[in-house]
Amino acid sequence: MEQFGNLINVATPVVLCFYSENVEDSLKMTPVLKEVANTLKERVKVVKIDVNKNKTLCEALEINALPTVLIYNKLSLIWRGEGFQNSNILQMELSKFL
Structure with a gap:
């Protein structure tokens, strides 16, 4: 749990995506997370x-x-969001804190 504290104790918002390779919607999140990371660059951390x-x-x-x-x-x-989330939703939520 100490590692988790260090993970979220940063100056930028942190997006955590809990996934499993065996769940199709989890796999669909990979390009969404990449898009968010590429769009917001150093202003957000995606894990x-x-x-x-x-x-x-x-x-x-x-x-x-x-x-x-x-x-x-x-x-x-x-x-917090459960199930597939598109990049627009994530970016809208993140924009409140950037």
Whole structure:
């Protein structure tokens, strides 16, 4: 959990996408996340987290659907979305904090 704290303790908003290679909608998130990262560049940090390799973290954050996208800003959860999210939705939520 200390690593998670370090991950979200940065000056920019952080987009976390919890995914599994076995879930089709999770795979559809990859180009969306790349688009967000490319569009917003250094103003946002985008991280994919494999639920199969991070079970303790997923339990702590109550990740029950895949994909799940969390957006943190200044250590606080500011947005949560379950299921596929398009880049427009993510960028609209992020724009409130940029």
